[in-house]
Amino acid sequence: GATLVLHVRVAVLDAEHVLLIVEDRTDALRLEAVRRDFVVNTSHELKTPVGALSLLAETVEDAADDPETVRRFAGRMRTEAQRLAALVQEIIELSRLQSTDPSREPEHVLVADVVGEAVERSRTAAGARRIAIEAGPVPDAVVLGSHDLLVTAVRNLLDNAVAYSEPGTRVAVGTSVDVAAGTVEVAVVDQGIGIPAEAVPRLFERFYRVDPARSRDTGGTGLGLSIVKHVVADHGGEVSVWSQPGQGSTFTVRLPLADASATEGADR
Ligand code: ADP
Numbered sequence: 001g002a003t004l005v006l007h008v009r010v011a012v013l014d015a016e017h018v019l020l021i022v023e024d025r026t027d028a029l030r031l032e033a034v035r036r037d038f039v040v041n042t043s044h045e046l047k048t049p050v051g052a053l054s055l056l057a058e059t060v061e062d063a064a065d066d067p068e069t070v071r072r073f074a075g076r077m078r079t080e081a082q083r084l085a086a087l088v089q090e091i092i093e094l095s096r097l098q099s100t101d102p103s104r105e106p107e108h109v110l111v112a113d114v115v116g117e118a119v120e121r122s123r124t125a126a127g128a129r130r131i132a133i134e135a136g137p138v139p140d141a142v143v144l145g146s147h148d149l150l151v152t153a154v155r156n157l158l159d160n161a162v163a164y165s166e167p168g169t170r171v172a173v174g175t176s177v178d179v180a181a182g183t184v185e186v187a188v189v190d191q192g193i194g195i196p197a198e199a200v201p202r203l204f205e206r207f208y209r210v211d212p213a214r215s216r217d218t219g220g221t222g223l224g225l226s227i228v229k230h231v232v233a234d235h236g237g238e239v240s241v242w243s244q245p246g247q248g249s250t251f252t253v254r255l256p257l258a259d260a261s262a263t264e265g266a267d268r
Helices: 026-062 067-098 111-128 147-163 197-202 212-217 222-235
Strands: 006-012 018-024 106-109 130-136 142-145 171-178 183-190 238-245 246-257
Touching: 026 067, 026 212, 106 147, 106 212, 111 130, 111 147, 111 171, 111 183, 142 147, 142 222, 147 222, 147 246, 183 212, 197 238, 212 246, 222 238, 222 246
Parallel strands: 130 171
Antiparallel strands: 006 018, 106 142, 171 183, 183 246, 238 246
16 A cells, blocks of 8 residues: 655744644655665676676686687677676666756657667667568657657667567568547567567566566667656656567557647648
8 A cells, every 4th residue: 555654843932832844755765765676676787797707707717728718708708798788878878867857948859750760770780680670651740858768769669679589570660640649659560579468567667578588698688668668758658568479569659749730731
């Protein structure tokens, strides 16, 4: 159940008057707990690659006169270092998100630009895995917020779609506007491994991974979807997921349009 945390201070003013100061600390304490969890989880996640790196370094030292072993373990060290770099990068991104300045003026962002840029940036990773990204036509929708953050969100969805799909499959990006609802939807559809139903409710938690071993192979950090959720919520939108194990997943981001009239001249 919900607990209310109140801080009460009492000051006796004189024989007949006391001053009561009641402060609601519920939200502050909850935020503190979230922050504490984050620090604990983060330190744990950072320790894993760091531990692996020092073990690998020891092995390399011991095998100094065996060039083949040195080469193999140096390669694994590079993989761990890359994973560490990705993790640090996402942690920085997430903490930047959490400290966004609410007074910053939102920009008018063209959804077509966001989708175009995200697709462009994901192409390299997709190409390396022989996965084709197909972006459908993007209607002329405008949302209010941050272009860069929205690109990050869509890109994280695309990177996941690519990472959790087999070579030779396709990833599609579909965008549609619901004028009546005043929303625009961006859907990232893959034909990948899918997500078991029981994992779906936890997907957007920080550091959560359905299969840590597989996620480790893909260089995943478990932070991508929590960043997506954060960005989308900051824009007044929501993200939903449909998935069928073995068939694929669809992640849909729905955002409020900047101004319903912005879409009326769609074919300018
Ligand atoms: P990661 O960095 O591990 O990819 P995310 O937060 O982006 O972390 O995703 C959390 C977990 O959700 C992943 O580890 C993976 O198990 C699962 N997941 C995310 N996107 C997909 C997808 N398109 N298909 C299958 N599983 C996915």
